[in-house]
Amino acid sequence: MQTPPVEQLGEEAELARRIAQAAPGHAREAETELYRRLAPRVRLYGLRHLRDEQAAADLMQQVLMMTIEKLRAGQLRESERLASFVFGICRMVVLDLRRGGARRARLLEQYGEDMPVADAAIAPRLDHERVARCLDQLSERERAVLLMTFYEEKGADEVAGLLGLSAGNVRVIRHRGLERLRGCVTGSEVES
Amino acid sequence: MIHAPCRAPIGLRQLLAYWFGELDEAAQARVDEHLLGCGPCSDSLAELVALGDAVRAVFAQGAVRAFVTDAFVKRLAGHGMRLREYRVARNGSVNCTVAPEDDCVVAHLEAPLAGVKRVDAISYIAGTPAEVSRDIPFDAASGEVVTLPPIAWLRTMPSHRQRVRLVAVDETGERVIGEYTFNHSAST
Numbered sequence: 067m068q069t070p071p072v073e074q075l076g077e078e079a080e081l082a083r084r085i086a087q088a089a090p091g092h093a094r095e096a097e098t099e100l101y102r103r104l105a106p107r108v109r110l111y112g113l114r115h116l117r118d119e120q121a122a123a124d125l126m127q128q129v130l131m132m133t134i135e136k137l138r139a140g141q142l143r144e145s146e147r148l149a150s151f152v153f154g155i156c157r158m159v160v161l162d163l164r165r166g167g168a169r170r171a172r173l174l175e176q177y178g179e180d181m182p183v184a185d186a187a188i189a190p191r192l193d194h195e196r197v198a199r200c201l202d203q204l205s206e207r208e209r210a211v212l213l214m215t216f217y218e219e220k221g222a223d224e225v226a227g228l229l230g231l232s233a234g235n236v237r238v239i240r241h242r243g244l245e246r247l248r249g250c251v252t253g254s255e256v257e258s
Numbered sequence: 259m260i261h262a263p264c265r266a267p268i269g270l271r272q273l274l275a276y277w278f279g280e281l282d283e284a285a286q287a288r289v290d291e292h293l294l295g296c297g298p299c300s301d302s303l304a305e306l307v308a309l310g311d312a313v314r315a316v317f318a319q320g321a322v323r324a325f326v327t328d329a330f331v332k333r334l335a336g337h338g339m340r341l342r343e344y345r346v347a348r349n350g351s352v353n354c355t356v357a358p359e360d361d362c363v364v365a366h367l368e369a370p371l372a373g374v375k376r377v378d379a380i381s382y383i384a385g386t387p388a389e390v391s392r393d394i395p396f397d398a399a400s401g402e403v404v405t406l407p408p409i410a411w412l413r414t415m416p417s418h419r420q421r422v423r424l425v426a427v428d429e430t431g432e433r434v435i436g437e438y439t440f441n442h443s444a445s446t
Contacts, residue, residue, distance in 0.1 A: 072345040077262070078295075107293060107300040113307065114277060114290075149295025153287075156294065197312040198321040206394045210324050213317060216310040218333065221278035228329045241271050248309060 076105055079145040086145065097134050104130060104152060111156050111206040114222055117219065121163060128159045192251060200250035208243030264298040273303050287390065320362070320409035325379070325394040328404055331364050344440075345402075351439035356412045363412060366407045369424050369436040371398040376427040377435070379403065383420045393427075417444045 084096040108129045112122030214225045222233040276289045293300045305403050339361040344352045348368050379391040396403045422442040
């Protein structure tokens, strides 16, 4: 799989370029917009790697503070490489958080008041009654696999162990069940 | 948020594998980087995560019925869920209820499952249509079928009798492998 083509990052690269070219702190609009775009993605990265809401929120704040600060300091030479740049910072901050997170307090003290803040909600909350109805329409195996998968956020190997199935079989059922559940919840599949 | 379309979108199968840690390190890093730079794919993952959150929420609300296994029930207990468990012998019956402090009601139905490939469960409550659950999951080695009725529904039910029939299905036909009676007293 490829990283996204340059033109897809065009708007974000342009924001990064504007931040880098302005005097530090004088591209507030670009900083706020870049923060707004990247915050949900960085939070998801945090959820994936830290599996904790609070830790993911901490990661998001630290990564974006560092990103903007480094952009202000002109440390990103090719703005088209923004995703790779942010990825590097994410990895570094995850390591730091796992070591105890001493960096956070320093960053907040240094830059906290001078950073843009934007809403980082990652997805709208779903209608639970509808989700329950849609779950009820799945096959028994699909429902069991999705429940066991999401209850503890477990991969196919572990769910297979719980159900006495092969991991490959669990992946097939999980994929099919999720497609059906998503289709039902979003209304793109007609409820039967 | 409106984004430019992704030219190489990550499919659901790979997003799932990524989220549940099933990719090798190099593939995971590629997906990480792609997601940080790609609004549409990041939105797809966010939707998936929200769906998972909703599944957990409706289960916690007691709105999900499912056939599971004892191994999963033990995980629930390990997470501090307060379980009310009933073990019912083959062709047996049990007096049962649900209490306000219960998080989950679990029924273990003993059945001869050795060599059985597929089981259907048929539930009968007087005055309502029979409910057929086809091809339910079970662990044959355990010798039991484990079911979690939706506790939110159970709390609304008056005292009643429910019969559950387990039917083994194979290429030669169907045979009943157990019948179970639940004499349910309404919760107080």
